[in-house]
Amino acid sequence: MTPLIISGHTFSSRLFTGTGKFSSLQLMEDALLASGSELVTVALKRVDMHNQADDMLQHLRHPQLQLLPNTSGVRTAREAVYAAQLAREALETNWVKLEIHPDPRYLLPDPIETLKAAEELVKLGFIVLPYVHADPVLCKRLEEAGTAAVMPLGSPIGSNKGLKTADFLEIIIEQSNIPVVVDAGIGSPSDAAKAMEMGADAVLVNTAIAVAQDPVAMAQAFRQAVIAGRMAYEAGLPPTGQQAVASSPLIGFLDEV
Ligand SMILES: CC(=O)[C@@H](O)[C@H](O)COP(=O)(O)O
Numbered sequence: 001m002t003p004l005i006i007s008g009h010t011f012s013s014r015l016f017t018g019t020g021k022f023s024s025l026q027l028m029e030d031a032l033l034a035s036g037s038e039l040v041t042v043a044l045k046r047v048d049m050h051n052q053a054d055d056m057l058q059h060l061r062h063p064q065l066q067l068l069p070n071t072s073g074v075r076t077a078r079e080a081v082y083a084a085q086l087a088r089e090a091l092e093t094n095w096v097k098l099e100i101h102p103d104p105r106y107l108l109p110d111p112i113e114t115l116k117a118a119e120e121l122v123k124l125g126f127i128v129l130p131y132v133h134a135d136p137v138l139c140k141r142l143e144e145a146g147t148a149a150v151m152p153l154g155s156p157i158g159s160n161k162g163l164k165t166a167d168f169l170e171i172i173i174e175q176s177n178i179p180v181v182v183d184a185g186i187g188s189p190s191d192a193a194k195a196m197e198m199g200a201d202a203v204l205v206n207t208a209i210a211v212a213q214d215p216v217a218m219a220q221a222f223r224q225a226v227i228a229g230r231m232a233y234e235a236g237l238p239p240t241g242q243q244a245v246a247s248s249p250l251i252g253f254l255d256e257v
Pocket residue numbers: 017018019020041070072156157158159160183184185186204205206207208
């Protein structure tokens with residue numbers, strides 16, 4: 001399986017994970033380690049800026065885990081830029097998952113504010129991974145603005161509804177010259193495998209792992225599904241067709257009767 005490179009950084013795992021909704025920090029840590037994930041997103045609002053020994057961060061201090069602060073909770077480009085700057089100070093990383101969703105009912109990303117913030121953050125030297133709707137035009141505009149990847153949604157955050165946007169994800173993947181990370185709504189390992197088979201460069205999964213009855217086992221299932229999906233993509237999936245095509249030749253056998 002080929003490694004994934006984002007902004008010069010090589011990842012051997014194509015499963016990115018989140019840190020919310022786990023019933024305990026220990027379970028979060030165990031599940032993240034079981035997932036094999038090397039990029040873990042953390043909501044800045046959950047980090048205690050004044051406490052170097054923030055308990056959650058203690059559970060994420062493993063050499064293989066790179067932190068990806070996210071701006072979840074902000075509603076405008078201005079707030080997002082401010083949040084990214086705070087994250088850079090607090091977590092000593094210039095990577096940021098840009099998330100701007102003004103309506104808490106649907107948590108759908110604001111495309112206009114996201115593009116504005118991305119342009120500004122790129123100028124400020126951030127490695128920007130924007131969370132967006134599965135909008136091929138917007139994804140192109142973000143690529144032109146210099147983002148390191150795009151993160152289009154499969155379905156609303158936490159909905160576990162899977163790849164409702166599959167047709168548009170296909171266009172985004174086909175057009176993109178930067179990595180495409182399918183993010184949000186991935187409800188099962190088969191959704192993750194499907195996204196990888198479609199040619200996504202990675203997936204980001206949080207809720208489906210965190211709320212599973214056994215998050216560690218579910219993390220392992222996602223790990224394997226992502227590997228399987230990517231391997232299938234790299235192996236080259238066969239074409240599909242309407243009509244049956246016999247798997248064994250039908251000539252020869254009847255001639256001898
Ligand atoms: C943690 C995070 O960044 C989420 O906002 C992300 O989009 C994952 O979504 P799910 O929780 O639906 O997997």
